[in-house]
Amino acid sequence: MAQSGIGLAASALRSGRVGPKRVAVRILLYAVTVLFSCLFIVPFLWMISASLQSDTFTLAGKWFQQFLWTNYWDALTQEDFQFLPALGNTVYYTVFGTLFFLVSSVLVAYGFSYFRFPLREKLFFFLLATMMIPTTVMFIPNYVMFANWGWTGTYWPLLIPALGGGPATVFLLRQFMLTLSVSLFESAKIDGAGSLTILWKMVLPNIKAPLILILIQQVNGHWSDFFGPLMYVGNDPLQRTISVAITIFSHVYYVQWSYVMSATFVMAVVPVALYFVSQKYLMQDFVLSSSEK
C-alpha cells in the first residue's frame, strides 16, 4: 500500500505514480519520528552527561562539558553513599529472589501440568483467581508477621515469599508445558526415569523461550524493586539496595548530582543491557504484561 522511504517516494514521484503531496507527507512522517525518538532519549543522555561532569555545569544546564570517568569510581567508594555495599545487596537480592521464584514456579507448574491428584482443577482455578486480586491489602499483615518474627532489616521477607512462585508465571509455564507431547515422558518413565529427571532433561529444554523471558523479567523486577526493600530492609547503609540508596542520597539538601547520576546510570544500564540481549523475545513479553514481580 504505502511506499517505504523517501527514496522510493521520490522515484515514484518522478515516474508520476504519486503526487507531491504524498512525498511531503512521507518527509513529515520521518521528521516527526526522528525528532521525537531523539527527544525520548534526551533524559537518558542528560543522565550520562550529568554523571561525567561536575555539578556546576549540570546545574547551569550545560551538556558534556567534562568527561570525568573517575566520578564512577568516586561514587562507588563515597563514604556516606556506601554504593558498593548497596550494589552487592542488590545483586544478592536479584540473584536469590529470581532463583527462588523461578525454581518454585517451574515445580508448581510441572505439578499442575502432568500429575493427577484430588482437587487439582479447583486448586488451579483458585490460583487463577489470586491473579485478579491486587495485593494492596496483603502487605500490612505480612509486614506485621515478619516484624513479629524479627525479620525486618533482612531480605528474608522478600526472598521467602518468592519460594511460593507467582500465579501468572505458573499459569504461563503450565500453558507451555501442556503443549509438549506426553508420550515421550511415558517411554522415559518406563525406562525408569524419575519425575525430576523428566522435568530437567525433557521438559525444561523444550520451554527455554518462556523461561528466558521470565528470567529477564524477574531479574529486572528484583533489580528495580523499591517498595519491598524500602519497607523491609529500610535505610541501613550496609543493608539497603541501590534503589533505596539513590533515593536517600537524592533527598539531602545539597545533592551531589554527579555521584547520584553515576549510580543511576549503573542502575539503569542492567535492564537496558538485558533489553538488547533479549530483543528477540520482546514481542512475547506482552503475554506477561500484567505480571508480578
Place this chain on the structure above:
Amino acid sequence: MKWNMSRREAAAGILFILPWVVGCSMFFVRPFFMSIYYSMTKYDVLSPPEWIGLRNYRDLFLNDPETLSSIAVTFKFALLNVPATFLTALFFSVLLNQKLKGLSLWRTLFYLPAVIPGVASAVLWRLVFAESGILNKLTGLFGAEPSHWLENTATVLPAFVIMNCFAAGTGIILYLGALQGVPTILYESATIDGAGAWTKFTRITLPMISPIVLFNVVTSLIANLQAFEQAYVLTSNTNDLPTWGGPNGATYFIFLKLYKSAFVDYQFGYAAAISWVLFAIIAVFAALILRSSKAWVYYENMKGR
C-alpha cells in the same frame, strides 16, 4: 496426562505444588483475612491489637482531611495520566506503523526510557525538572518563563504526566503489535469505498485494536491508583525535614498516605483500613471500565452476538 493414576502420582503432584500451597496460604490467604481484622483495630505492632469496630473507617472519611485529599489527588493524577499516556502511546504507535524504514531503531529509541527502573528514572527526571534543567530550556525556546515544576502545586501533576509519557514505550510497542495485526484487506476495501484516512482510523483501526486498549487502560489505571514510587522519590523528603507528597500535598497519593500511616505513624490498623478503601476504589474503577467496554470494545470473533 495419561500416566497411570496412582497414589504415587498424586503424592508427587501434591509435593510439586506444595510451595505454592504453603506460600499462598501464608502470604496471600492469611493476610487477606488478617487485614480485615486489623482494619477494625488500633494496632501499633508493639502492643496487641485493640478492637475498635468500624472506627478507623469512620475516622478515615469524617475526621481525616489528609485521607480525603489523598483520594482526590490520586483521582486527579489517574484521570490526567491514563488518557495522556494512552494518547502518547497511540500517537507514536500509529506513527511507527506507517511502514517507515529503520523501524527497529525507532522502536528501540521509543522503548528505551520505559526500560529504565522507576527509581533511576524518577531521580533523573528531578534534574530534568530543575530550574535550569532541560525541560525549562525546551519551554524557553517557546518563550515560556522557567518554572519550578516540582515545587509548584499547579505544575507538579503535569510534570508527573510528562515524565510518564516518556515512559509510554511499553504501550507503544503493545499498540504497534496490535496495529500490525489489523488485516490490510479492511483498509483496501475501505479505500475502494472512498473512505478518507480519518474515517479509516476511527472506523477500522480503533475498533480493531480496542481489546488491547482495554487491557492496557485497565492495567495502567490500576497501577496509577497505587502510584507511590515517583511521589516518594521526587516530591517527598525523608532526610532533614520529612515532607510527604509535596508541594503542599499536591502529590500526596493514597498509597503514600497508607505507607506513612503504617511505617511513620505506626497506625497499622488505620493503614489496613486505608488499604481496603484503596482496594474498593480499584475494584469499582476496574468494574466500571469493564462494564463500559461492552460499548466500545470490538471483538472480531464475537461478531453478531
